[in-house]
Amino acid sequence: xxxxxxxxxxxxxxxxxxxxxxxxxxxxxxxxxxxxxxxxxxxxxxxxxxxxxxxxxxxxxxxxxxxxxxxxxxxxxxxxxxxxxxxxxxxxxxxxxxxxxxxxxxxxxxxxxxxxxxxxxxxxxxxxxxxxxxxxxxxxxxxxxxxxxxxxxxxxxxxxxxxxxxxxxxxxxxxxxxxxxxxxxxxxxxxxxxxxxxxxxxxxxxxxxxxxxxxxxxxxxxxxxxxxxxxxxxxxxxxxxxxxxxxxxxxxxxxxxxxxxxxxxxxxxxxxxxxxxxxxxxxxxxxxxxxxxxxxxxxxxxxxxxxxxxxxxxxxxxxxxxxxxxxxxxxxxxxxxxxxxxxxxxxxxxxxxxxxxxxxxxxxxxxxxxxxxxxxxxxxxxxxxxxxxxxxxxxxxxxxxxxx
Numbered sequence: 001x002x003x004x005x006x007x008x009x010x011x012x013x014x015x016x017x018x019x020x021x022x023x024x025x026x027x028x029x030x031x032x033x034x035x036x037x038x039x040x041x042x043x044x045x046x047x048x049x050x051x052x053x054x055x056x057x058x059x060x061x062x063x064x065x066x067x068x069x070x071x072x073x074x075x076x077x078x079x080x081x082x083x084x085x086x087x088x089x090x091x092x093x094x095x096x097x098x099x100x101x102x103x104x105x106x107x108x109x110x111x112x113x114x115x116x117x118x119x120x121x122x123x124x125x126x127x128x129x130x131x132x133x134x135x136x137x138x139x140x141x142x143x144x145x146x147x148x149x150x151x152x153x154x155x156x157x158x159x160x161x162x163x164x165x166x167x168x169x170x171x172x173x174x175x176x177x178x179x180x181x182x183x184x185x186x187x188x189x190x191x192x193x194x195x196x197x198x199x200x201x202x203x204x205x206x207x208x209x210x211x212x213x214x215x216x217x218x219x220x221x222x223x224x225x226x227x228x229x230x231x232x233x234x235x236x237x238x239x240x241x242x243x244x245x246x247x248x249x250x251x252x253x254x255x256x257x258x259x260x261x262x263x264x265x266x267x268x269x270x271x272x273x274x275x276x277x278x279x280x281x282x283x284x285x286x287x288x289x290x291x292x293x294x295x296x297x298x299x300x301x302x303x304x305x306x307x308x309x310x311x312x313x314x315x316x317x318x319x320x321x322x323x324x325x326x327x328x329x330x331x332x333x334x335x336x337x338x339x340x341x342x343x344x345x346x347x348x349x350x351x352x353x354x355x356x357x358x359x360x361x362x363x364x365x366x367x368x369x370x371x372x373x374x375x376x377x378x379x380x381x382x383x384x385x386x387x388x389x390x391x392x393x394x395x396x397x398x399x400x401x402x403x404x
Contacts, residue, residue: 006370013035018099025068028040095122151172176206
């Protein structure tokens with residue numbers, strides 16, 4: 001089965017994606033954006049739930065149009081004998097297999113990693129789940145919301161006088177997706193390149209809570225060595241000051257000045273060079289201890305100026321500042337426009353749609369967006385007949401039996 005030619009550095013990489021929802025879906029979107037041939041496998045009667053997530057345009061989920069982009073979609077009942085046989089055919093020449101069923105589900109269907117790798121020893125199986133494949137909680141279903149609490153993230157998010165706050169985006173899923181992508185690339189390097197390449201696939205176990213937990217740099221060590229538990233600090237950073245969102249006359253702006261040079265630049269910008277030698281602010285440690293006083297001084301200055309004026313004055317002093325954008329601001333910003341961060345994609349369902357471009361940018365083999373998320377089962381005939389070689393009669397029989 002020869003994958004179609006694609007633009008991007010991953011052209012020739014073939015992926016079977018049985019994951020659904022956000023973590024696996026976004027991981028394979030990243031890979032598809034850069035040229036991998038991703039074949040999404042959905043149940044014939046129960047599509048990916050993201051197809052039913054708002055917002056909608058003409059009864060079409062814009063969530064799906066984004067996360068399904070650049071992929072091919074087929075339907076297949078994995079729990080049936082005929083469906084299992086077809087999956088084995090699909091993975092015979094695949095490089096990667098993504099799944100996010102509750103641990104034990106694929107094994108119950110006879111489709112666990114050992115069975116899959118019997119037909120393709122080079123296959124790399126990426127398993128995403130709430131708690132991982134091992135441990136006393138591994139049998140539990142997992143969603144990003146639970147992972148954001150379990151990882152410690154919600155506990156430190158928010159202001160000191162507020163309850164723990166969950167993020168306004170699917171942070172656990174999206175972070176796990178990024179870890180899954182890098183892990184898949186590590187495994188491909190080991191299989192194909194490192195020290196001549198082992199030539200063997202392997203299984204990658206990604207939970208939803210561990211990637212977020214891994215981002216707490218220094219916090220594990222602080223608890224181990226000092227018994228210190230990180231507390232909620234709002235927009236401040238517990239190890240750097242000044243760093244905050246500051247109110248202006250017409251909105252808000254951001255500022256980060258933990259290094260000594262940048263701090264001094266900020267003090268000159270707000271006409272308070274005397275504070276450079278103030279014992280309360282003489283180094284970053286002291287500034288963290290006296291963050292309340294320092295933030296009040298800075299905000300007294302920013303509140304008397306528009307966001308544009310405050311940023312302009314501070315940037316003239318080489319301070320590191322920026323505005324607080326919403327989506328309307330982003331669409332109008334010249335930096336976003338210059339870098340083509342938002343691109344227009346033609347779509348059969350909704351005409352055209354603007355969406356975030358591929359990230360990051362490559363000098364030779366940049367990613368592209370060939371199409372938005374396709375229809376449920378749109379590529380069944382292409383994959384099963386044209387590529388796997390089913391006859392028209394076999395194909396129609398599988399459709400009649402609701403295997404595909």
